[in-house]
Amino acid sequence: MHDSLGQRAAGSGQRAAGSGQRAAGSGQRAAGSGQRAAGSAVPSAGRQQAVLVAVRSAGALHRLLDVLPVFDGDERIAVRFTLVPGSAFDVDALAALERSGARTVGWDEARGTRHDLILTASTKGALRVLSGPRVVLPHGAGYNKTVGGDGSPHLPSGLDPHYLLADGEPWATLHALAHDDQLTRLGTHCPAAAARATVVGDPTLDRLLGSLxxxxxxxxxxxxxxxxxxxxxxxxxxxxxxxxxxxxxxxxxxxxxxxxxxxxxxxxxxxxxxxxxxxxxxxxxxxxxxxxxxxxxxxxxxxxxxxxxxxxxxxxxxxxxxxxxxxxxxxxxxxxxxxxxxxxxxxxxxxxxxxxxxxxxxxxxxxxxxQETRGFADAAFALPGRCLPRLRQELYRLLGLRPRAVPVAPRALPRPAAVPRRPAALAVRAEVDGRRIRVTRFPPYAPGGAHHLSAEHPEAGPRQTQSAAVLWRRARPASGAPHSSTWTAAGWTARVLDDFPFCTVAAAVLTPERCLVRHRLAGLFSLRIEPDRTGGRILRADPACVLSAVHAWLAATPRPPSTAPLTTLTSLTSLVCDTGPVAVRFELRPAEESDLGYEL
Structure with missing residues (x-):
């Protein structure tokens, strides 16, 4: 990536006199530009600098939230948000603002007040009527799309003079871009706006990199x-x-x-x-x-x-x-x-x-x-890991303040909250090769045949539980109620085989490595599953997958008379279940008392 930090368009190194932008090293802004001369913005005692975050959509809001750590630790800054009218996606932006706990101001109040700094991640809407220095950031990785019927044909809106100019003049004080290529493209499509642009990097990329x-x-x-x-x-x-x-x-x-x-x-x-x-x-x-x-x-x-x-x-x-x-x-x-x-x-x-x-x-x-992919990003992102310090420098310059002497860094991303649902029923394909069983599971509606259906009781629907060859349930934490009623593993598995005539295997999953299994013909036994310990890591297979391996192996094994003792069938049999990237060993043994009486 290029390292031309903070460079300005057209290679001038400074901004044109009279354009409402600073000459290099001048330290103040042109008269009449609607911005303060440097030094005049020092707040009076107790006065906070008013930073307005102008939001049109949830996507733009998310980008701006990634920027706001630049003000962390600074009590001199008061941040308020406003919803810019006119976007078809503004409802979710308002809901996201409410979830964030941000202080908001109405649009009428926002446009009737002068702000010390305005941040936005969109060039559309009535942003130009807001009073104060305006900073625009992209709300994606560069400018790759054009929106049909919106603005100038075939131009991305972020580079479109239709949205960047008001009465022929740029309305933004600063465009904070992620890469020199964006600066070049902006200079091609709107030179006046490019004269007010600088490359700072991408705050969202820095959060990603900082979260690896x-x-x-x-x-x-x-x-x-x-x-x-x-x-x-x-x-x-x-x-x-x-x-x-x-x-x-x-x-x-x-x-x-x-x-x-x-x-x-x-x-x-x-x-x-x-x-x-x-x-x-x-x-x-x-x-x-x-x-x-x-x-x-x-x-x-x-x-x-x-x-x-x-x-x-x-x-x-x-x-x-x-x-x-x-x-x-x-x-x-x-x-x-x-x-x-x-x-x-x-x-x-x-x-x-x-x-x-x-x-x-x-x-x-x-x-x-x-294929190596990092090279594809070289044309979209410059200065990885350095966006917030550079952006803080630019924003505090516009505020006329010196940043607090504290480090600024992106916040690590939180753990995902979208825990996926555990499928309650799966179609199972099984291949038995001696004592090794390969199990592959798909949703019940998947194309292709299946060896059997496996379902979790009672989460699976009636149709699936009625037709499943393997029915199982997981042990749950003990109830805290003073009066309770629970099944034992032995009692529940017996009840299941009575209630579901098409079921061959009923199993209670007691722990990730321990199950009680009741087979309609082979009887009752305990199952022990060993995790895969490879390269210093411990990988566990879903116990329900191993139960399907047990069912497939028993179906492929010549059965003794149903009155024969279990040990003649298993004799502490050790088997292997291959599933996905994991191969786990498991052992069938006569049912243990602790498993029989385990409370579900």
Missing amino acids: AHREDYRSALGTGGRRLVVLTSTWGPESLLARRPELPGELVARLPHDAYQLALVLHPNEHSRIGTFDLTRHLAPALTAGLVLAGPYEEWAALLVAADAVVTDHGSTALYAAALGRPLIGAYDGGSELIPGSPMDRLLARVPRLAEPSGLESALDAAAA
């Missing part, structure tokens, strides 16, 4: 285990992945083996706003039931990129953040008029493997894993 050490923590919160986490990303608009291929999340969940892959979906905040949580979860219900992770629109999407093993993307700029993290990338953009030719995103999609059909994902993942 938390990758294992994020994967633990998601329940990823040893599986490959594939993140599907969709921008907004008619050419987005979700608009063009709304069935793709469900198709991929159905085709990817549950114990080898975890699938997550990251949507642009505008899509969350457009569809709404209720309809979104309804549209995605089959995939969510099968374990799809739906990321929240703020912070969580970024934590999923850190946790990801690969990313499938349309033309949204999220992919450039994934590239900067070195994540393997697969393109799923079907083409159109929105992507700007020659933009960083356009160059990325031209180079990465493409996903034409869901059935091609595993081969595309192999191809993507062999």
Whole structure:
């Protein structure tokens, strides 16, 4: 990446006299520009500097929240937020503001008051009527898209003079850009605005980079285990992945083996706003039931990129953040008029493997894993890790203040809260080779045949529990009520075989490594599962998967008469279950008293 920090457009090194911008080293602003001369902004005793954050959409708000740590530790700064009218996505922005606990002011009050500094991440709307120095940041990874029927044809709105000029003059005091290429492109499309621009880096990228050490923590919160986490990303608009291929999340969940892959979906905040949580979860219900992770629109999407093993993307700029993290990338953009030719995103999609059909994902993942992606981000991000210090310098200059002598750094992303649902029923394909059983599990609606259906009782629906060959339940924490009634593991498994005539195996999962299993013909026995200890790591298979291996092995093993003792069938039999990336040994033994009486 280039290191031309803070350079100005046209290589002038200073701004033109009379343009309302500073001459290099002058230390003050032109008279009549509506900005204070340096030195006049020193606050009187007890007076706070008023910083207004002007928000049009949830996506823009999220970008600005990543910037605000520049003011941490400074009681001289008072930050207020206002909702700029006119966006179709402003409802979710207001809700996000309420969740953040931010102090807000109404639009009429905001435009009738002079502010010491105004921050925004959009060039649209009535921002020019706000009084005070205005700083504009991009709200994505560069300028890669154009919005049809909005502004100048074929120009991204962030570089469009239609939105950057008012009466022929730039209305923004400063454009804080992420890369020199953006500065060059801004100079091509709007030289007057480029004269007020500087390169500071990208605050969101710095949060991602600063959170890499938390990758294992994020994967633990998601329940990823040893599986490959594939993140599907969709921008907004008619050419987005979700608009063009709304069935793709469900198709991929159905085709990817549950114990080898975890699938997550990251949507642009505008899509969350457009569809709404209720309809979104309804549209995605089959995939969510099968374990799809739906990321929240703020912070969580970024934590999923850190946790990801690969990313499938349309033309949204999220992919450039994934590239900067070195994540393997697969393109799923079907083409159109929105992507700007020659933009960083356009160059990325031209180079990465493409996903034409869901059935091609595993081969595309192999191809993507062999390709280095960080180079794709070089044209979108400069100064990695240095954005907040540089931005603080610029913002405090505009405020006429000296920053507090405390370090400024991006905040690590929180653990994802979107814990995926645990599938209550899975179609199981099993192959028995002596004492080794390979188990592959899919959603019940997945294409292709299955050896049997496995279901969790009572979470699975009546249809699935009635037809499942393997029924199981997990032990729950003891009730704190003074009066309670619980099953023992032996009692519950016996009751299940009585109630469900098509069930062959009823099992109580007592711990991740211990189960009680009752087979309709072979009888009652204990199951012990050893975790896979490889390379200093401990990987555990889902006990329900091992129960399917037990069922498949018993079905393939010649049975003695039903009256024969269990030891003639198992004799402390040691077996191996292969599932996804994990191979675990397990042992069948005569039922132990402690398992029989275990309270569920």
